[in-house]
């Protein structure tokens with residue numbers, strides 16, 4: 001412990017992601033004992049003094065702030081971690097970079113391309129380490145999917161299919177905006193399911209299958225007006241409740257993506273399937289330790305979908321956990337991201353996805369929304385490996 005270098009964390013926002021990240025910082029050193037860096041929970045910031053004090057005590061932060069600017073200005077903070085709604089990402093990230101802090105920021109990068117570009121410029125100009133929490137990359141079965149694809153086992157890829165389905169906004173009585181409902185307010189969120197859910201699918205897709213070149217999308221807003229939680233007034237709903245798009249990848253394969261918060265019965269069904277010339281793989285967040293794999297080279301009498309339980313020591317990250325056969329959970333993706341971030345400080349390598357990597361996902365989200373608005377195909381401007 002004494003020999004480890006400290007990395008002093010200042011966390012902004014203590015909701016859902018504040019908890020997952022705090023858990024990640026608390027557990028990374030236990031399970032990745034070889035890391036040279038150790039996170040220290042120096043300060044947490046949220047606007048409500050009682051809530052932030054309770055959060056600090058629950059998760060072990062040394063101190064609290066109620067103004068993020070005060071947190072960013074502190075000399076005893078090395079890294080600012082942004083877990084606020086999307087409308088705060090750009091302002092906090094740019095200020096943190098200008099103060100010379102490392103910046104870890106929740107997805108999506110920001111609400112708009114302008115904000116996103118300014119954030120990339122700020123971290124690159126300041127030369128500070130940066131990363132975006134597209135955490136699904138770091139579930140072992142998803143990382144294994146990347147290894148299988150990169151090994152060439154699938155051969156030429158023909159299809160990439162992904163869904164992210166929820167059902168929590170079906171009631172017309174649900175207000176928009178304010179604490180915990182900011183996702184329904186376009187001013188706070190930027191967009192609806194496109195930035196919130198499809199951004200995850202797009203990040204994973206481009207990591208696994210390369211650049212998305214162009215898109216054709218439709219979006220729908222099923223409930224047109226909702227009461228705003230802060231003003232008490234009925235207001236137009238300006239987010240996309242559902243979005244479906246198809247696309248061309250740079251490698252010639254076709255993509256099909258769907259996301260909605262109106263799929264009754266689905267709480268967080270994130271699935272993807274990739275069909276190649278020789279083999280296919282598929283994954284389902286509800287069964288996150290499994291990767292399904294079909295290999296056409298198997299003898300025909302035993303050929304079929306294999307269900308690989310990704311819990312063995314030679315599978316990604318799993319040598320750090322229990323014994324073969326025992327699964328891990330959603331929260332481990334954040335522990336892995338903390339560990340990879342700390343490792344990147346040792347190696348000097350970027351911690352992917354960086355702000356610049358996440359800008360590519362942002363470009364695709366922007367093209368999706370533009371395509372839906374115009375009814376025409378849109379180029380994304382993304383190329384190369386992500």
Ligand SMILES: NC(=O)c1ccc[n+]([C@@H]2O[C@H](COP(=O)([O-])OP(=O)(O)OC[C@H]3O[C@@H](n4cnc5c(N)ncnc54)[C@H](O)[C@@H]3O)[C@@H](O)[C@H]2O)c1
Pocket residue numbers: 012013014015016017018045046047068082083084085086088106107108133134135179180181196
């Ligand atoms: N990686 C993932 O899988 C994942 C999952 C959920 C959310 N997210 C992202 O994480 C971010 C936060 O989402 P959440 O679900 O944790 O939201 P949340 O509503 O649960 O928490 C947001 C927190 O930010 C605080 N906050 C808001 N404005 C603030 C300000 N000006 N100063 C300080 N604190 C402020 C709120 O009080 C609250 O504590 C969003 O960008 C969201 O898109 C990512």
